[in-house]
Amino acid sequence: MTAYIPSITLPRFLFEQPAASIILPVAAGAAVGYSTRPDETQKTYRALRQPPFHPPAWLFGPAWTTLYALMGYTAHRAWSIGANSVNPATVALAKQGATLYTIQLGLNLVWMPLFFSLNRPIAAAVDIVALGGTVGYMAYVWGQVDETCGWLLAPYLGWLSFATYLCVGAGYLNNWDLKSAKSAKSAKSAKTKKRN
Known part of the structure; x- marks a missing residue:
């Protein structure tokens, strides 16, 4: 069971301020997306089986932007309700959820570089499975603070389940070797262009 660990948890003000709570994951997700060069990411995605x-x-892009905004709102809501509770157990659950939130955000943000930039589909698959487990546990913890918070994380969990299927499926269909799959697709495209 993960406890509240202040040293690895995002600062309180990021949970207390609604705009900061929403903007942080959206901006961080966009920064990671652009740092992995969207044109190259899309080429890789199309090249893979x-x-x-x-x-x-x-x-x-639109799906993740929506999910990032929703997770940010949920973080603000859970923290606000939990931190203002007179019940010490609810306060503890809100703080524990904040640590889980920080962990899941880190796991979320490293997936794209692992899969697309570093071509490490096995590491990406391990990451996304850990991410799904962390988000599921976070939904359970924050659902005890406020039932709505648990339900607000349901679309994220659903998308993560689908993304896990896509990650593992693409890894398996490409023999867990993305570099070779991309090279083979590039070579095939070059041959086709020469013929025409």
């Missing part, structure tokens, strides 16, 4: 029901690459 994908499992059935994979969405178009353009869908990920």
Whole structure:
């Protein structure tokens, strides 16, 4: 069971201020997305063999932006309700959730570089499974602070389940070797262009 660990938890003001709570994950997610070069990420996504029901690459940006804003709002709500409670157990749960929130945000933000920049699908799969478990536990903890907070994290958990399927599916279908899959697709495209 994870406890409240102040040294690894985001500062209180990021939970107390609604704008900061929402802007932080949206801005951090956008920064990671742009740092991994969206044009290269989309090329990689299209080059890989994908499992059935994979969405178009353009869908990920709007989906993650919405989920980041929702998780930020949930963090603010859970902290505000929990920190202002007269029940010490509720206060402790709100703080414990804040530590879990910080951990899950870190796990979330490292997935994209692991998968797309470093071409480490096994590490990315381990990361996303750990992320799903952390978010599930966070939903349980913050759901005890405020039931609505638990439910607000349901879309995030649903998307993470789907993203885990996509991550593991793409890893498996490409023999857990993304570099070779991208190289093979580039070579095939070059041959096709020469023929035309």
